Amino acid sequence: MESIAKTTLQQQFPQLEPLLAEEIANQSTLRQLKEGDEALRTGQYIRSTVLVLSGLLKVYREDEEGNEFLMYYLEPGSACALSIMCTARSEKSQVMMKAVEDSEVILIPAHLTEAWLAKYKSWHNFVIASYRQRFEELLQTLDSVAFKSLDQRLLFYLKRHIKVSGPDIKLSHQQIAYELNSSREVISRLLKKLEQRGAITLHRNSIEVHNLDSV
Amino acid sequence: MESIAKTTLQQQFPQLEPLLAEEIANQSTLRQLKEGDEALRTGQYIRSTVLVLSGLLKVYREDEEGNEFLMYYLEPGSACALSIMCTARSEKSQVMMKAVEDSEVILIPAHLTEAWLAKYKSWHNFVIASYRQRFEELLQTLDSVAFKSLDQRLLFYLKRHIKVSGPDIKLSHQQIAYELNSSREVISRLLKKLEQRGAITLHRNSIEVHNLDSV
DNA sequence: CAACTTATGTGACCAAGGTCACGGAACCTG
DNA sequence: CAGGTTCCGTGACCTTGGTCACATAAGTTG
Numbered sequence: 001m002e003s004i005a006k007t008t009l010q011q012q013f014p015q016l017e018p019l020l021a022e023e024i025a026n027q028s029t030l031r032q033l034k035e036g037d038e039a040l041r042t043g044q045y046i047r048s049t050v051l052v053l054s055g056l057l058k059v060y061r062e063d064e065e066g067n068e069f070l071m072y073y074l075e076p077g078s079a080c081a082l083s084i085m086c087t088a089r090s091e092k093s094q095v096m097m098k099a100v101e102d103s104e105v106i107l108i109p110a111h112l113t114e115a116w117l118a119k120y121k122s123w124h125n126f127v128i129a130s131y132r133q134r135f136e137e138l139l140q141t142l143d144s145v146a147f148k149s150l151d152q153r154l155l156f157y158l159k160r161h162i163k164v165s166g167p168d169i170k171l172s173h174q175q176i177a178y179e180l181n182s183s184r185e186v187i188s189r190l191l192k193k194l195e196q197r198g199a200i201t202l203h204r205n206s207i208e209v210h211n212l213d214s215v
Numbered sequence: 216m217e218s219i220a221k222t223t224l225q226q227q228f229p230q231l232e233p234l235l236a237e238e239i240a241n242q243s244t245l246r247q248l249k250e251g252d253e254a255l256r257t258g259q260y261i262r263s264t265v266l267v268l269s270g271l272l273k274v275y276r277e278d279e280e281g282n283e284f285l286m287y288y289l290e291p292g293s294a295c296a297l298s299i300m301c302t303a304r305s306e307k308s309q310v311m312m313k314a315v316e317d318s319e320v321i322l323i324p325a326h327l328t329e330a331w332l333a334k335y336k337s338w339h340n341f342v343i344a345s346y347r348q349r350f351e352e353l354l355q356t357l358d359s360v361a362f363k364s365l366d367q368r369l370l371f372y373l374k375r376h377i378k379v380s381g382p383d384i385k386l387s388h389q390q391i392a393y394e395l396n397s398s399r400e401v402i403s404r405l406l407k408k409l410e411q412r413g414a415i416t417l418h419r420n421s422i423e424v425h426n427l428d429s430v
Numbered sequence: 431c432a433a434c435t436t437a438t439g440t441g442a443c444c445a446a447g448g449t450c451a452c453g454g455a456a457c458c459t460g
Numbered sequence: 461c462a463g464g465t466t467c468c469g470t471g472a473c474c475t476t477g478g479t480c481a482c483a484t485a486a487g488t489t490g
Contacts, residue, residue, distance in 0.1 A: 061357065061358060061361070063358060065362075067361075069361050081350075082350070085343065085346060085350065086347075117332075118333065124333075131300060131346055134350075135296075135349075135353075138354075139310070141357065142353065142360065145357065145361050146276070146396055147278045150477065172436085173437075173438070181362065182477080183477080183478055185439085185479080188437090189477095192439075192440095203486095204436090204438075204487070205487095366446095387468090388467075389466095398448055400468095400470085401447060404447095407468095407469075419456055420456095420457095420466090420467075
């Protein structure tokens with residue numbers, strides 16, 4: 001791995017001890033993903049743990065008919081908890097993972113992550129922390145699907161989105177509809193309502209968010 | 216802990232190495248739960264990891280208005296993954312846990328579970344396996360809420376229920392409605408349809424399941 | 431700028447499921 | 461076994477959100 005990546009690694013994952021960072025830099029591979037590239041498909045075997053260096057990935061669920069919904073985003077400095085869990089037993093993936101922006105990820109071979117759990121305290125803590133965080137996000141997603149109406153879920157979605165990529169949301173209504181497992185027309189209607197209340201401004205292929213807390 | 220529990224422990228958790236079983240037997244406390252007892256409340260601090268020796272517990276999510284829905288069941292031989300995750304950082308619980316039947320659980324103090332991860336390979340594997348299993352079950356629950364109509368969710372629910380407690384389901388329609396976050400009337404209607412198709416027979420406070428795969 | 435392509439707006443309509451109101455069945459208890 | 465309590469069945473009605481059919485707007489490209 002080039003030294004540039006190693007620097008980024010230390011910036012993005014400061015909680016990992018230096019010796020470990022060294023090992024990661026030496027023994028992992030770097031992968032560049034273009035926007036829209038799939039990092040992981042449902043049913044695919046997982047052979048490596050994924051750490052995100054830059055860009056933005058989304059992790060989502062897909063059913064037999066191709067319906068999907070967003071589980072959570074992976075930002076730089078985070079790891080795919082599922083990939084860690086699954087590498088431990090080289091299981092198949094239960095989810096899809098796709099680059100939302102051009103991204104750089106580190107792929108760590110399965111056998112290393114396993115050994116590191118015992119060897120590096122900081123790795124162990126990192127893994128536990130990742131699990132916890134993903135579990136919590138998944139619970140939140142579950143809450144919103146189970147308890148909330150679509151307009152509230154849309155708000156939740158927009159808020160989550162601006163947290164990872166700012167108040168200028170570059171998405172079509174159709175894309176949002178997919179991620180919420182809804183339909184384009186309904187999302188359009190709800191967004192229109194939000195615009196009328198002054199919370200957002202709609203443009204073609206983008207949404208300018210002003211204030212979502214007022215609604 | 217009495218020797219009877221230790222025997223049960225070894226029966227229910229054969230994958231744990233003998234030395235570990237010994238430690239658990241010596242350093243944990245046994246707790247008896249009556250049907251309906253809460254083992255864990257949302258917002259409560261988690262100080263111990265929960266292992267189930269006998270009986271049946273349910274883990275569910277509850278929102279501000281008291282709506283709830285079932286996440287999964289914990290059977291003998293399983294552990295509450297959340298309690299493990301959370302003890303690691305003495306965090307608050309995100310979920311509710313309640314005894315469905317009279318149950319016996321082992322409470323392991325937080326500091327021990329942490330230390331054991333490094334000390335006992337079998338404990339570490341057990342914890343990882345628990346995470347994985349719960350994550351998968353949570354994903355299934357999420358799938359059913361996000362993609363399925365209520366009649367399919369009801370089928371999913373009934374199947375899951377008979378898997379843990381047999382084909383004689385001792386629940387009122389109201390209780391089922393709560394766990395699916397629906398309403399009593401709707402559940403009644405759907406159950407009636409299932410009865411008309413011969414899949415089940417309805418009684419007061421119980422449902423006799425014949426065959427759910429034919430529908 | 432004309433012809434396309436893609437994104438958005440909107441009304442009409444429909445189905446699932448939640449709510450209300452009430453009646454009746456099953457069980458319990460004095 | 462009379463009266464209460466809990467549970468279940470059912471019709472009427474309403475809301476949410478999905479679907480269909482088009483209209484329009486905003487970019488894009490020759």
